[in-house]
Amino acid sequence: MTHVRITAESGIPLMGSLYFGVIDRGTSLLQVRPSCGCNLNCPFCSVDAGPESKTRATSYEVEMEYLLEAVDEIARFKGEGVECHIDSPGEPMMYRHLPELVAALKGIGCVTAVSLQTNGTMLTDISIAALESAGLDRINLSLHALDPDMARMLAGVEWFDIGQVSEAARMVANSRIDLLVAPVYIPGINDAEIPKLIRFAQECGAGKRFPPLGIQKFEHYRYGRSPKGVKAQSWWQFFNRSIRPWEKEHGLRLQLDMERDFGTVRRQFVPLTMAKGDKVTVEIRAPGWIHGEMLGVAKNRVVSVYNCEKESGQVRVKIVSAKHNIYTGQPV
Ligand code: SF4
Known part of the structure; x- marks a missing residue:
């Protein structure tokens, strides 16, 4: 680990x-x-x-x-x-x-x-x-x-x-x-x-x-x-x-x-910085939670990149999920 x-x-x-x-x-x-x-x-x-x-x-x-x-x-x-x-x-x-x-x-x-x-x-x-x-x-x-x-x-x-x-x-x-x-x-x-x-x-x-x-x-x-x-x-x-x-x-x-x-009430979301479907370049900064996943960074957010072969540097990804400011992406 x-x-x-x-x-x-x-x-x-x-x-x-x-x-x-x-x-x-x-x-x-x-x-x-x-x-x-x-x-x-x-x-x-x-x-x-x-x-x-x-x-x-x-x-x-x-x-x-x-x-x-x-x-x-x-x-x-x-x-x-x-x-x-x-x-x-x-x-x-x-x-x-x-x-x-x-x-x-x-x-x-x-x-x-x-x-x-x-x-x-x-x-x-x-x-x-x-x-x-x-x-x-x-x-x-x-x-x-x-x-x-x-x-x-x-x-x-x-x-x-x-x-x-x-x-x-x-x-x-x-x-x-x-x-x-x-x-x-x-x-x-x-x-x-x-x-x-x-x-x-x-x-x-x-x-x-x-x-x-x-x-x-x-x-x-x-x-x-x-x-x-x-x-x-x-x-x-x-x-x-x-x-x-x-x-x-x-x-x-x-x-x-x-x-x-x-006492929990609805409040405005912290704004998303990327949307589902966006293509962005992430900088790989850490290994992911599971094998084959890396954590990239783009627009002040972490992006979990699945099926990622690179362990450092930049990767172009498509954002596949952005709900609640939790981002996942796939290399493109
Ligand atoms: S359910 Fe909670 S306590 Fe049990 S293994 Fe998972 S994280 Fe740990």
Whole structure:
């Protein structure tokens, strides 16, 4: 695995890639991605992360000051009431400067909340206290089962200890950080675990300011992992066959609304600098996430170039996707 450190001097912008930097989906919530390493091997991982990944060729880490400059600029463009959600395609707690990053993000004028997605394995009394002092508002805890064997199987590592993670969840719920339990429902696998997780969230004090639960829908992704025999539900099946019956059984609203529940509102997109179909010259600056991919730079954005044979210099590419300022291209 190649490790790439992204600094101001690297000449790699912090918009344009799904792997690191800042992602703007046209709302007041910014996804902030400081690194992308992971310590688990979940068999349903949407991004094929972790030590046993078959597709990942590169790990990225962004210098904190450089990341803060980018967030500051984008947050000022978005205006008052920005939430920074730290949600690396991996485990963000593996970023060495996480408490410092949280504190600095909270210090940005337009930022009113900072939240973190984590698998919980690195939450200890010490790390929770550091994140609490830094001013972290919410932890979205990816916890998919309470049964020890099922939880271990879904983490993909023998050492996974559900006792440690559930104890950490209780510590978070008892701190000034709010807890949101965010299991992925994998049909046919953890059906019996979801009601247990709902009861756990209700009883441990999750959801002081935000909802206690955010059940996520399992999806198949091109470069992700899917457990054998599992078929993703349609959105209709997810809400009508799963969410609604659980809502009735537990007397709890589980279908969340970004504005009502998190205060996330639509905001103008940071302008695209390229459009789908454009032909541009990119400067290759780093290896890509998967083999055969390189990261190029053009017009102040990262472009993921697939089937790229050159490892440096300039490549002429056609932009094949530009949605949400995430760019992919093919050599022409
Ligand atoms: S699902 Fe999350 S915790 Fe599990 S391997 Fe993927 S990135 Fe890591």
